[in-house]
Amino acid sequence: MQVINILEKLISYPSVVGSANDEIVGWIKTYLQSHGAAVTVLPGPEGDRANVFATFGPRDVPGYILSGHMDVVPAGEAGWNSDPFQLHRDHxxxxxxxxxxxxxxxxxxLATAAKISAMPLVRPIHLAFSYDEEAGCRGVPHMLAHLPQLCAPPLGAIIGEPSGMRAILAHKGKAAARVTIRGRSGHSSRPDLGLNAIHGATDVLIAARDAAAELAKGPFEATFEPPYSSLQVGTVRGGQAVNIIPDLCEVEFEARAISGIDPSNLLLPVRQAADALKSQGFSVDWTDMSAYPAxxxxxxxxxxxxxxxxxxxxxxxxxSYGTEAGLFQQAGVDAIICGPGDISRAHKANEFILVSELAACQSMIESLADHCLTL
Known part of the structure; x- marks a missing residue:
């Protein structure tokens, strides 16, 4: 199949993050097996989602991984000029x-599979396709845990996130969390009888603001913009009406860390402020939403x-954006980002890629295969 035909098939599967992906996994598995790949489907703990790992060439020799995620963000935003799950070509x-x-x-x-399968590879090329990357890289850790049983220690992983086919050496780490604060409802005329969850959340919001200001003072890593770790409040939800004491408030936070810093640790001041609310009678639940290293x-x-x-x-x-590359590096596999397309087109209406970009990516993968003909 031509690369455009394959892309058309992949786009037709609405593999939205957080949903079952058995259809796209099944199609990819069948396609790769038809071209001689050794394919392993690795179900995740969710029960309705799976990763796919496939190998061309000898599994017991160090080779290279081509890594990508099968999930996409929802396509409910306004402005689409065509069905987002039907490939549309315009020049x-x-x-x-x-x-x-x-x-x-x-x-x-996938388009290079037929050519690669016919090559006498001395080093293998592995395909590692994950799920729920868009929810904070939730799928790939389960695949990485099985990597020692799937192949010899790889020489490197190429993560094909859109980069204009320029290789990228670094990105920040990220951690996101949600705090749920529960107070006591009542009529706004008797605040003494209630416990205002939004008022409680202000302590947590102030802690986040102050922590963000401290992070801006350094340490610094000049390759990034901004050159320091950051923290922000992303969403706040709470309250029913102006005359009702709100008994519930949810706040979501995100931290991004420069190299050498655990992004989850950047959220500790926020969590401490949230835990302190318990002494005031609030119920507080902290939920780690996602985390991946730089x-x-x-x-x-x-x-x-x-x-x-x-x-x-x-x-x-x-x-500035994050990928699964940091998790590969954390697992002991050198990783680099390089893929077709542009990140500025992602997560918005009328997302597109150029045929010329696909051709450049195929050329890169075929050159990698040529590299794998010798030790």
Whole structure:
């Protein structure tokens, strides 16, 4: 199948984050097996979602991983000019949810399967397709836990997030959490009889604001914009009416960390402020929503040099968005970002990728296969 036909098929599966993905997993499995790949489907603990791991070449020799996620963000935003789950072509542009982020990369990897399967690979090429990346990289840790049983220690992983086919060496880590504060409802004329959950949440909001101000003072890492770790309040929900004492308030926070800092630790001042509310009679629940570490691949790493050669471009130092690459690095696998499309097109109406970008990605993967013909 041509890469555009494969992308059309992938887009037709509405594999929205947090939903069952058995249809797209089944199609990918059948397609890869038809081209001689050794395929393992790895169900997650949710029961209705799975990762896919496939190998071309010898499993017992160190090789390379092509990594991407099968899930996409919802497509309910206004402004779509075509069905987001039906690929629409307009000259060189291919429109649809996930075209750039990141089914375009998956399509390129699958489109090269026929050619790669016929090659006498000395080093293997693995495909690692995950689920629920858009919910904070929830699927890939379950696949990484099985990696020692799936293949020899890899030489590197190429995470195909949209980067304009420029390799990227680093990104920040991220952690997100939700605090749920429960007080006591009542009529607003008798605040002495109630316990205002929104008032309680203000202590937590102030703690988040103050923590963010402290982070802006450093430490610094010049490759990032901004060059320091950050923290913000993302959502606040609470209250029913102005004359009702709110008995519930939920606040969601996000922290992004420079290299060498655990992003979850950046949320500790917020959690301490939330826990302190218990002494005032509030019920407080803290929920960790997602977390992944920063990526930091040295400029002189062999994987960086390889991608410079495969793309004919020197790698970029860093990007502001996050990927699964940090989790691969944490698992002991050198990782780098390189994929077709542009992150600025993602998560918005009329997401698209260019046919020329798909061609460049296929060329990179085929060059990687040529590299794997010798030790």
């Amino acid at each position: 060189d542009a291919l429109f649809g949810r996930g075209t750039s982020d990141m089914k375009g990369f998956l399509a390129c990897a 990526l930091s691949l040295p400029e002189n790493a062999a994987l960086a040099a390889l991608l410079a050669r495969l793309t004919n471009n020197e790698p970029l130092a860093a990007v």
